[in-house]
Amino acid sequence: MTKPIIFIPILACAGLLTGCFGYPRLVNYPFDPGGRSINSLASELNPQTSGRYIVFTSDRRGSQDVYLFDTLTRNLMDLPGLNALDTIASHPSVSEDARYIVFAASRQGRSAIFLYDRETRQSRNLTANLQAEVRNPTISADGSRIAFEFSNNGQWDISVYDRSGQPVNVPQDPR
Amino acid sequence: MKKFTSQFWLQRPIYWGLFFGLTGLLSSCGSGDIPLGPTSLNSRYTEEQPALSGNGRFLALISNRNSTHQLLVYDLQQQSFISIPGLNRRETIIESPSLSYTGRYIAYLTSDQGRPVVALYDRATQQSQIVTPTYRGWVRNPAISPDGRYIVFETAARGQWDIEVLDRGPTIELDIPNGATVNPPQ
Numbered sequence: 001m002t003k004p005i006i007f008i009p010i011l012a013c014a015g016l017l018t019g020c021f022g023y024p025r026l027v028n029y030p031f032d033p034g035g036r037s038i039n040s041l042a043s044e045l046n047p048q049t050s051g052r053y054i055v056f057t058s059d060r061r062g063s064q065d066v067y068l069f070d071t072l073t074r075n076l077m078d079l080p081g082l083n084a085l086d087t088i089a090s091h092p093s094v095s096e097d098a099r100y101i102v103f104a105a106s107r108q109g110r111s112a113i114f115l116y117d118r119e120t121r122q123s124r125n126l127t128a129n130l131q132a133e134v135r136n137p138t139i140s141a142d143g144s145r146i147a148f149e150f151s152n153n154g155q156w157d158i159s160v161y162d163r164s165g166q167p168v169n170v171p172q173d174p175r
Numbered sequence: 176m177k178k179f180t181s182q183f184w185l186q187r188p189i190y191w192g193l194f195f196g197l198t199g200l201l202s203s204c205g206s207g208d209i210p211l212g213p214t215s216l217n218s219r220y221t222e223e224q225p226a227l228s229g230n231g232r233f234l235a236l237i238s239n240r241n242s243t244h245q246l247l248v249y250d251l252q253q254q255s256f257i258s259i260p261g262l263n264r265r266e267t268i269i270e271s272p273s274l275s276y277t278g279r280y281i282a283y284l285t286s287d288q289g290r291p292v293v294a295l296y297d298r299a300t301q302q303s304q305i306v307t308p309t310y311r312g313w314v315r316n317p318a319i320s321p322d323g324r325y326i327v328f329e330t331a332a333r334g335q336w337d338i339e340v341l342d343r344g345p346t347i348e349l350d351i352p353n354g355a356t357v358n359p360p361q
Contacts, residue, residue, distance in 0.1 A: 023344025024306050027325075043336040047327040048273075048318040050229075054327055056338055071340070096229065096321055141229030141276060141321040145251070149223050157217040158225045158236055160251060170216045171254055 029074060035060040036076060038069045048093045050141050053077075055094040055101060066092045066103055066116075081121045091136050095143035100163070102126075102139040102146050113137045113148050115163070126165050213240055214256060216249050229276030229321035230352065233257070237270065246272050246283060262296050262303060271316050275323040275350040282306075282319035282326050293317040293328055293341070299348075306341060314339075323350040 029038045035058075038044065042060035049055075054069040065083035067076055082101065083089060092103040101116040113134050114123040127134050130150060137148035143163055149156045160168040216222070220239040227234055234249045245263040249256055262281070263269065270284040281296040287305055291314050296303045306326060307314060315336070317328040326341040 023346070024326075024341050025344075027340040027342050029340065039333075039337045044338045045329065045336055046316055047329065047338045049320045049325055049327045049340075051320045051322055051325070054338070054340070136224060138225055138227050140227040140231035142231055145227055145231035147225035147227050147234055149225065152217070153219075155219070155221045156223045158222045158234070160225075160234065168251065170251065172215050172217060 027071075029069075029071075037074070038076075046091050048138075050094050050096045050098070052096075053094050053098045055092045057090055057092060057103075064088045064090065066101065068094065068098065068101065070098075079116070079118070082116050082123060091138075093138045095139055096141040097143070100139055100143045102137045104135050104137055104148070111135065113146070115139075115146065115165075124165070126161055130159075224271060226273045226318075228274040228278040229350075233274055233278035235272035235274050235278075235281060237272065244268050246281070248274075248278060248281070259296065259298065260301050271318075273318045275319050276321040276352060277350055279350040280319055280323040282317045284315065284317055284328075291315070293326060295319070295326070295343075306343070321350070323347065 031037065031039050033041050035042070038054065038056075040058060040060045042058055044056050044058045047054055047056040052070060052072055054071060056067055056069070057064050058067055059065070063083070063085050066079060066089045068079055069075075070077055077098070079101070084107070086107065088106045089103050090105075092101055094101050099118050101118070103114055103116070104111055105114050111134055112128065113126045115126055116123045126146065127150070132150040132152060134148055134150045137146060139146050145168065146161045146163065147158055150159050160170055162168055216234070218238065218240040222236050222238045224237045225234055226236070232250065232252050234251055236247055236249065238245055238247050243263070243265075246259070246269045247256055248259055259281070267285055273282045274280070279298050281298070283294055283296070284291060285294050286292065292305045292310075293307045293314055294303050294305050313331040315329040317326055319326050324343050324347060326343070328339055328341070329336045330339045332339075
């Protein structure tokens, strides 16, 4: 009579085990205290993925900088000319081919949205002519459009630009 | 045997109670969506946390219009909001939206019994599911990959903000452009 009862914990354990190997599950990337991997002893903020690449900010070198992690080679990629010691970079976003990275940066007391091109290694200020506080930029995976928040009449609104820095026409009520 | 039947008869009203209780739950879940308010992208109230779909056509945002904190998806091509039935609920708050390539999947942060969880809305089935049900600890800022397979988010598991990557598995329907080649899983 007691034998069928024994099977209940066994089946429950088997169910738990298969649960561990099922999806969705967390991907393990190596933890590196030296700061050459995705996670370090410092904080990592605002991750954004475009499939193969994960872009995020970290203050592992004392200044909050943008980092780009390649999940295929499991290495950080070089971003020459993007990070500066006197700049707080935040909220980065990367296109699918990892050519364009858009981020908000606070430089000399003014925040602006920058578009970094990995081919030319240049950052371009998209909001130089916008008299507003800006934050939270994002770029589409195909790199065609950029959206961000800007302060307008005492509250946050959203503006959409194309990659060349021209505002996309979005109608506003009342039309 | 007599004892068994008497027990059965006693329990029967409980089944009826369950039946009515569950139908009550179902009908209460279906009670209408939150009205939208103004139909332009920006309103007199705060619009924040923009997220573009991979093809640049859709824009997800959090808006405070109509005195609710709601997630909206704007179609930049049609210049109107698209309907996302069942996503916004009256008794909870949604933060940090993120869109896949054609906007089929919407990953966002919400709370389940006071615990922050990452949830995923599928516009094809019009249903939400929690993707971090067994995850212990605080989570923040989820972002979904364009194909919809991976979700990255911040976690406080190590006593500071770190990045965790969630793999939804090789069997999900990927959100990729028409005619694109499917890469084998890495």
